[in-house]
Amino acid sequence: MKLSLKIRIFLLTVFTVVISFLISAVILKGDVFLNENIVAGIIMFVILILASGTTLYRFLRDVVMQAARIISGPNNTEEIDSESAFDSLRTSTAEVQSELLNYSKQLSFVSNLLSRMGQGVILVNKNLNVIYFNQTISKDFFPELKVGDDLFKNISYPAFKKFIKKAWEKDEYTKEISGPRTIKTVYLVSSQKFSTDDQLLIVFSDISKLKNLEKMRGDFIGNVSHELRTPISVIKANSETLLTSKLIQDKNAIEFTKAIQSQSERMATIVNELLSISSMESGDYPISLDKLNIKNIVDSALEELKPMTNKSSITLVNNLAQCTNIIGDESAMKIIISNYINNAIKHSPKKSSVVIDCEKVDKDFCRIMVKDNGSGIAKKYRERVFERFFRVDKGRSKKVGGTGLGLSISKNLALMMGYTVGVDSNTPKGSIFYIDVKTDHEASKEVA
Numbered sequence: 001m002k003l004s005l006k007i008r009i010f011l012l013t014v015f016t017v018v019i020s021f022l023i024s025a026v027i028l029k030g031d032v033f034l035n036e037n038i039v040a041g042i043i044m045f046v047i048l049i050l051a052s053g054t055t056l057y058r059f060l061r062d063v064v065m066q067a068a069r070i071i072s073g074p075n076n077t078e079e080i081d082s083e084s085a086f087d088s089l090r091t092s093t094a095e096v097q098s099e100l101l102n103y104s105k106q107l108s109f110v111s112n113l114l115s116r117m118g119q120g121v122i123l124v125n126k127n128l129n130v131i132y133f134n135q136t137i138s139k140d141f142f143p144e145l146k147v148g149d150d151l152f153k154n155i156s157y158p159a160f161k162k163f164i165k166k167a168w169e170k171d172e173y174t175k176e177i178s179g180p181r182t183i184k185t186v187y188l189v190s191s192q193k194f195s196t197d198d199q200l201l202i203v204f205s206d207i208s209k210l211k212n213l214e215k216m217r218g219d220f221i222g223n224v225s226h227e228l229r230t231p232i233s234v235i236k237a238n239s240e241t242l243l244t245s246k247l248i249q250d251k252n253a254i255e256f257t258k259a260i261q262s263q264s265e266r267m268a269t270i271v272n273e274l275l276s277i278s279s280m281e282s283g284d285y286p287i288s289l290d291k292l293n294i295k296n297i298v299d300s301a302l303e304e305l306k307p308m309t310n311k312s313s314i315t316l317v318n319n320l321a322q323c324t325n326i327i328g329d330e331s332a333m334k335i336i337i338s339n340y341i342n343n344a345i346k347h348s349p350k351k352s353s354v355v356i357d358c359e360k361v362d363k364d365f366c367r368i369m370v371k372d373n374g375s376g377i378a379k380k381y382r383e384r385v386f387e388r389f390f391r392v393d394k395g396r397s398k399k400v401g402g403t404g405l406g407l408s409i410s411k412n413l414a415l416m417m418g419y420t421v422g423v424d425s426n427t428p429k430g431s432i433f434y435i436d437v438k439t440d441h442e443a444s445k446e447v448a
Contacts, residue, residue, distance in 0.1 A: 120204035167191035344372035
């Protein structure tokens, strides 16, 4: 039976002490100091020291040699010198201590930095035992949390529990969560899963101020738009009355009144579109996902927009022969397609064509595309064209008109349906605006 390290050291110490007492008994007999036993006692002490030292040296040498073999690796067959191994181990120990001290300082610095940034950090394992958390977590979130505890031992936070459950299913996951202390605080919670260690890193970022500012901005736009509706309607109605009732005869006055009517109609369109965006962002815009025939929706949009093509002799082509059965909101899809076609007509040269086409993305999704032969959009602007009021060419935009909100509305509507929009370059020139939509497989099978 192999004894443990503690027992072996203990037995060696006991043995040394007992032998020392025996030697002392030889030198001293009772209280009488025996001169003739001094030499014998010294010899016995020397023998004891040599024996104990040799035993301890061999033990330490075995430990050092074993450590050296571990450091050098299992494939190293070279003979290891005990002295050099001991020196190497001592040097390595000092280096490890220095690295641990440096790591501790860096960890403390990062923890303090994250705390100052207002971000809370938690690291848990697969069993939801807490491995690490920073000061922000204990200060602003869970003051009762301790390292080694179950994460939800003393925490009641249903929204966070749902987040953790979902986070383990994905490598990366991000979600907005309200609470835990008040519903007025909103956090952007993100997670990173380390599959090799079965660990999950969770980061809390306070976005309450941003959400409040966003709400204030949305409320401001909504309120202003509502307030502008009445005066714009009055201006529009009065200008129409002046033109239709022939109350004015002067040609210049008639032209001025027509300009007033035209601009009031444009302002009314902008206000209505701003109100639509505001309701989309607040979640008040109604969306209903149903089974749709996108070809019929495109035909309807083309029929309404056909008068726009008369002056420029632009041909509108509907090539939707496949992917016609989709899942979406009929009103939203028509607005998106109409905005795409409207935009394509305005930026296409005379006697060109605007083509509505589609292609399979994968087994579940297809891409509805509106292709034009205009001047195209530079790659650096393709993400920004869906921002409200963004213009690639401001000078040309004034000529072709528009509110600068159509593409922004299209993107918001697509996001509400769970879809994505984008723009690519057309060959040899022009643009392709698209939306990726889910295919209705059952309806497609029936048609086939």
